[in-house]
Amino acid sequence: MKRLNQNMTPLFTALKEYHSKNVIPFDVPGHKHGVGLSEFRDFVGSRVLEIDVNSMKCLDNLCNPIGVIKDAQELAADAYWADHAYFIVNGTTAAVQAMIMSACEPGDKIIIPRNAHKSATSAIILSGAIPVYIQPEINEELGIAMGVSVEEVERAIGKHPDAKAIFLINPTYYGVASDLASIVKIAHRNGISVLVDEAHGAHMNFHEDIPDSAMKVGADMAAVSMHKTGGSLTQSSILLLRDGIIDHNHVKTTINLTQSTSASYLLMSSLDVARKQLATKGEEILDNILNLTREARKKINEIEGLYAFSKELIGTSGVYDFDETKLGVNVRKIGLTGYEVYDILRDEYNIQIELADMYNILAIVSIGDTKKSLDALVDALADIAKKYKRDEEIKLKKSILQNPDLIVSPRDAYYSSKRVVPLDEAVGEISGESIMVYPPGIPLVVPGERITKDMVEYVKILKEEECQLQGTQDPYVDYINVLGSA
Structure with a gap:
């Protein structure tokens, strides 16, 4: 298959051309290139508001793209080894909802891990699908869920051969990847579509040391949070589709049920540029990020009581592969909860991490990080371990993961x-x-x-x-x- 020229940015280029013409606007939005919102304009800059525009012929329309948005989406599909790509401006929540609603009708069974994001639950409500929950493997030492095993998926399919779809996470928040390729083969042998929440995997297609992406191993659909690790603006996402089980026209119609008809050109053009950057420079950028993360892990693991987990988990229960850009640190042995360390980092060191749980903190390391930022985090953790350490390590009183009874859909x-x-x-x-x-x-x-x-x-x-x-x-x-x- 002939590859497209990934140096092109058709939507972003068209937006810049529109901006250069100084068009007199009598359409929406009402701030009219920022004139009507001067206080905000003065803070964020005039150009941001000058390119906050509405759909028009030269800029195409996201609800029915036939021009530059269509071209930009085709480039995204090519970069991610998909047959179709759809820009999403309502966040990956909307992408997950469209994915499940495209694959499942009311009453259809969907096999889904119990640690799926709330967007999957809302999608099940919207679609009327019936969840068949499977349990991810648990690492008791870390106190977190890992991936789902191939055996657990096979058992679920055996019990529910009429399932319409299986929903998977690639990778988990903490960077754990399941054996997605094997699960895809098993599902497809049984006529079951594979839907993947790839919210934290926008970078996964662009470096060999990072786990395989959903499209690369043959999944049917994947929802990719480009803004989380790919560099686009918050709330921008891409839904990917491989031709076969699910019809692309049906996906487009489903997206338009919930997606805004006033799509932000700031968000969409950032998707266009972020895709270009990953496709043309991703390996180089990720090389640097992986080196920085590995160095930071090594230093953290030299701090008494802290454990920055990584690829040594591969081969343990539920861990087929691991994304090193997710810098999870187990803090239980310094006698602090992850929540406490989260607050101390923010309040006393001016460092904002992604999340915490009872045992761990998680720092997302992405294309915008530097040696300086990672050194600041390592130094802060060393200081915290010295100043705040308690003698008694944290022990989890109750597990977050339950296996509840579903009584009503x-x-x-x-x-x-x-x-x-x-x-x-x-x-x-x-x-x-x-x-x-x-x-x-x-x-x-x-x-x-x-x-x-x-x-x-x-x-x-x-x-x-x-x-x-x-x-x-x-x-x-x-x-x-x-x-x-x-």
């Missing part, structure tokens, strides 16, 4: 009558809403599941740690909606 639960009860009194009830820590956005309970004592106790632990909990109508998660009339 998430969609039926969402639309059912509900009543509000105190969280302490919710044990045994069927949940009418989700509870999750954000980030990472993995639900502890989803609509339709029976609430257990372990769930409630774990939520209390998280509240004591002042974690950011989401999903319930009550912002403080003292109460929860359960099924049944008031």
